[in-house]
Amino acid sequence: MSIRTITEQELKQQTQYSQWILKMNQERAQFLNRSLGYHIITFGCQQNENDSERMAGLLDEMGYQAVATPREADLILLNTCSVRENADDRFFGHLGIVKNIRRDRPDLIIGLAGCLMTQGEAVAKIRQSYPFVDLVFGPQDIYRLPELLYHRLTDTRRVYEVGEDDTLVEGLPIHRARKHRALVTIMHGCNNFCTYCIVPYTRGRERSRLMPDVLAEVQDLVANGYKEIMLLGQNVNSYGNDLQKDDPTQPDFSDLLAKAAQIPGIYRIRFMTSHPKDLSPKLLDTIALYPAIEPHIHLPLQSGSDRILRAMNRHYTQAEFVAIAKKARALRPGLTISTDLIVGFPGETEEDFVETLATMEQVRFDAAFTFQYSRRTGTPAATYPDQIDDKTVRDRFSRLTALQNEHSLASNQALEGQLQEVLIEGRSENDPFVLSGRTAHNRLVNFRLPDDYPFPAEYRHTDGTIDTARLEGQIGQVRITRAKTFSLEGQWEQLLPWA
Ligand code: SF4
Structure with a gap:
């Protein structure tokens, strides 16, 4: 499917829906003698947080006001994540709480958004077991929130919409959650198809925003006093690859990062996540060159075994990863490296696991997010026959975290007195x-x-x-x-x- 940019005309239509809802809400607020509130509960990654900020921006325009708890709200949105099983479980737990609130408040609107809503199985479960849910839409439909909400408010039918995968939209309002750090999504989707990961199926293929749009957003944030900018993408290092297919002169991530780091008044710029296979020498040089770029890279290793890395479809070897980490630290002295590690991937033997521990000893990550392999329906790895038993996974996980905790503590101890x-x-x-x-x-x-x-x-x-x-x-x-x-x-x- 080719990438489609949402047109100005389509956005104008949404503005029209938004204004109709604003009018309805103003009348209702007058009748109730209070403003109407919304509450968004976000699961998962920072990209989801950024999506929630966009939804909040749209709701502000429709006359809703953010409230601190779901009980105070007239509209509750749950922005879901499908990357790990425990995020699913937490979401269904929250849905149970929301159901109780709804029991006393039949006029309460409940909407579900995010990656999980692109999964047919999850949506079928919601249709069947959670009939009180009013709206269901995926990450690609956020810009259509005014339209979907309008239909729900003017009709008794529930609205379920999961639209095209590969769309890009600019110019949505935003209600930023933090005062110190602004999240800026520079691209959507992922092309990598790591065999354990559901993201390419839920967020579609890579779509990079145009550099002038990203830089204008960063400039605006800096002018409004934001000191830290976090550039986000599932794999920021492949930013621009899609644009370069049509126009080879389009910038890559290194170009974008260098430009953003030179915006006058910027204090600190971070980025997440970097795929090791796409971390180019040019990008490492850029990180070394500009003081505003944080001296830290989040570089997911996942496994230290080449056999498992191949099974994960990661496209780098253990040796290549170690060489990149070494080079990065040499180019920017003091650079810290954090990582993601998965234990218990199907087929992982004790020898494979020991290779992960050995790689950790070699690289000495300053911090790590450690995960037990989570079997996600719809991914290739979920069908692999050699799934690892829970006891083995738990045992390896505790050995892995013990080692990482040692390294994290040692890395932090080096700062005492400084x-x-x-x-x-x-x-x-x-x-x-x-x-x-x-x-x-x-x-x-x-x-x-x-x-x-x-x-x-x-x-x-x-x-x-x-x-x-x-x-x-x-x-x-x-x-x-x-x-x-x-x-x-x-x-x-x-x-x-x-x-
Ligand atoms: S790079 Fe791999 S792990 Fe990361 S989002 Fe893409 S498919 Fe998932």
């Missing part, structure tokens, strides 16, 4: 004077604010106490006092200015 710049992300729920932030190397630091630090008046309440919420998105200097496996503790030193 001064680090952190971008402040938020406050502890239990103590508003304990803040957290991330270093350029993507390490989480928790620290307490001293009462007597001379914060400028703009960071204080009228009674003189520190307004810690205002510090989100600011840059602080912190001395690392203690390393833990998954985070660091620090002592506040000073607030750093950023033009």
Whole structure:
């Protein structure tokens, strides 16, 4: 299927639906003497989070207001994920909670979006067992939310829509969830067909946004005070490949990253996820060249066995991976590398698993997301005969995490006593004077604010106490006092200015 860009005319139609709903909502709000609320529950990856931000932007335009809990909402959306079985399970658990809320509120609208909604089996289950669901739509249909919602609000029928796979849409409104980090999706879909992964079947083939559109979004974010930009794609390293088929002069990911890193006022730029097979020498040079690009790469190894990498359809060898990691660290001293690791892929022998442990020893990842293989219906690996028994998977998983925890702790311990710049992300729920932030190397630091630090008046309440919420998105200097496996503790030193 070829890539289709949603036309201006189609977007205008959606704006028309949005305005009709706005009018209906204004009348209803007047009648109820309160505004109408929406609540979105997001499962899965950051791309899903970014999709939820787009849905929130559309709902804002239709006159809904974000509310903190599902019980306060007139419309609840669950943005689902189908990558792992536990995300499925959590989603159905939440759906049960939403069902209870709906029991007391027959006028509550419930919508389901996201990858899982492109899976026929899941949709059939919802039709049969969850008849209270009003709307079902896939990631490709987000721009049609006004139209789908309008039909539901003006009709008693439920609306189920899963549209074309390979569409691209620009110009949707967005309601950003965070003040410090902005997510920018640069491409959709994936062409890689790793044999364990459902994404190419749920999100379609790779579609890259045009570079001017991405850069305009980044520029706008920087102008609006966002300090950290996160470029997102299932495989950012293949950004532009689809565009170059028609026009070889189109940029690749390295070109895009270099341009974004040079936008005046940008503080930090991150990207996720990099496929090792597509991490070009040019991209490594770019990462080494621009200080605004974070000194950190997330580079999924998955397995250290060439036999398993072949079975996973990963298109690199263990030796190639190790060479890339080595080169990256040599080009950008201090660069941290995090990874994804899967244990218990079908056919994985003890020898294969030991090769993964040996590769971890060789590379010494600074952090890792570790997974037990999750059998996803519709993927080739789900049909492989040599599935590994649960006990073996659990045993390997605990050996894998023990080793990684050792490496993560050692990597964090190297920072004890050092001064680090952190971008402040938020406050502890239990103590508003304990803040957290991330270093350029993507390490989480928790620290307490001293009462007597001379914060400028703009960071204080009228009674003189520190307004810690205002510090989100600011840059602080912190001395690392203690390393833990998954985070660091620090002592506040000073607030750093950023033009
Ligand atoms: S690169 Fe592989 S694991 Fe990643 S989204 Fe694509 S198919 Fe899935």
